[in-house]
Amino acid sequence: xxxxxxxxxxxxxxxxxxxxxxxxxxxxxxxxxxxxxxxxxxxxxxxxxxxxxxxxxxxxxxxxxxxxxxxxxxxxxxxxxxxxxxxxxxxxxxxxxxxxxxxxxxxxxxxxxxxxxxxxxxxxxxxxxxxxxxxxxxxxxxxxxxxxxxxxxxxxxxxxxxxxxxxxxxxxxxxxxxxxxxxxxxxxxxxxxxxxxxxxxxxxxxxxxxxxxxxxxxxxxxxxxxxxxxxxxxxxxxxxxxxxxxxxxxxxxxxxxxxxxxxxxxxxxxxxxxxxxxxxxxxxxxxxxxxxxxxxxxxxxxxxxxxxxxxxxxxxxxxxxxxxxxxxxxxxxxxxxxxxxxxxxxxxxxxxxxxxxxxxxx
Numbered sequence: 001x002x003x004x005x006x007x008x009x010x011x012x013x014x015x016x017x018x019x020x021x022x023x024x025x026x027x028x029x030x031x032x033x034x035x036x037x038x039x040x041x042x043x044x045x046x047x048x049x050x051x052x053x054x055x056x057x058x059x060x061x062x063x064x065x066x067x068x069x070x071x072x073x074x075x076x077x078x079x080x081x082x083x084x085x086x087x088x089x090x091x092x093x094x095x096x097x098x099x100x101x102x103x104x105x106x107x108x109x110x111x112x113x114x115x116x117x118x119x120x121x122x123x124x125x126x127x128x129x130x131x132x133x134x135x136x137x138x139x140x141x142x143x144x145x146x147x148x149x150x151x152x153x154x155x156x157x158x159x160x161x162x163x164x165x166x167x168x169x170x171x172x173x174x175x176x177x178x179x180x181x182x183x184x185x186x187x188x189x190x191x192x193x194x195x196x197x198x199x200x201x202x203x204x205x206x207x208x209x210x211x212x213x214x215x216x217x218x219x220x221x222x223x224x225x226x227x228x229x230x231x232x233x234x235x236x237x238x239x240x241x242x243x244x245x246x247x248x249x250x251x252x253x254x255x256x257x258x259x260x261x262x263x264x265x266x267x268x269x270x271x272x273x274x275x276x277x278x279x280x281x282x283x284x285x286x287x288x289x290x291x292x293x294x295x296x297x298x299x300x301x302x303x304x305x306x307x308x309x310x311x312x313x314x315x316x317x318x319x320x321x322x323x324x325x326x327x328x329x330x331x332x333x334x335x336x337x338x339x340x341x342x343x344x345x346x347x348x349x350x351x352x353x354x355x356x357x358x359x360x361x362x
Contacts, residue, residue, distance in 0.1 A: 039067060039084035042126060044099045044112060046134030047078050053101065053110040059083050061093055061114040069112060083112060085126070095124035098135040110138075283340040292346035 057069035067085035074080075085093070096117040103110050115135065126132075171178065234241065259266070344352050 038087065039070075040087050040090045040128035041070065042083045042085055042090075042129070043131045044081040044083055044134055045075070045078060045131060046081065046099070046101065046137065048137055053081070057109060058111040059085065059114065060111060061089075061097070066090075066093065066114070081112070087128075090128065091125050093126040095126050095130070097126065098133055100135050101137040103138050286340045286342055289342035289345040293342075293348075296346050 053069070053072055055069050055071055058065050059067035059069060066089040067083055070082040070084040072079065072081050081099075083099075093114060094116045097114040098117065100113045100115055101110050102113050114132075
């Protein structure tokens, strides 16, 4: 036997169902509007917000949504946009980010992309209540149309029409020629493309040459000024220069006669001097230390023989009779296989200084 529901119960059930549906709708709307959220607020300052930048727009970091646009307000000459960042994600956002207002399509809604600064910038994370700057706003179709409108407003329609008419008449019937020129240009550019690296290097060298020319230009101008003075001097002394040239011509003739008459003798002299010159060249390194040693000896002798005053002092010793000079026993010897050597010069050690032989007193 089925139970019969009273009208009162049905009314109560209907009212409860309506309340449940209304509550569900209200909770859904509140969740959609983030009424229960407690986001961190960050202020974005920019010169303009662009079209279709409304509250509720997405805020992204590296393409990942991290919050939404809370409000868009005018602030002086710019715009202040309040960004509501999820608290569980704000600690992953660097403190040095900047905002870029972008659009998914040309006519699409705007969103804010947080772009971290370059590597090496200051560290830290974004904090609640921070203020960041905008680096730019995506170019919009109205901006393009505005620029195009200004360009078209400055164009003389009659002149443009005449120019296009002449251009059309010029190109009429010349399609094949234009195609041929385009094909030749394409072939030329194809051959030119492998040479672009070398051309780039050449331009770099030209730039270096230009910088060098700028650096040496003062010296070059000074040389030109000096050359002008020199040219003026030569012009003023033309007669003296002519006499010098005549004298040089006479000297050349006399030198020619002298060398012609004594050419064989000069050749013999040079050939004879070659061994001596070769020896001097081989032992030329001894000459500086020998001259320096002579100077040191001169300074020491000056103190002995009275070089600093008007007296003469000398140490005289009498030696015993020396043996007579005999040939070839007393000929000087020439060392063989030994190169140049200063032998301690210019300053000899005490052990290297020869001691005079004392003779037998008479």
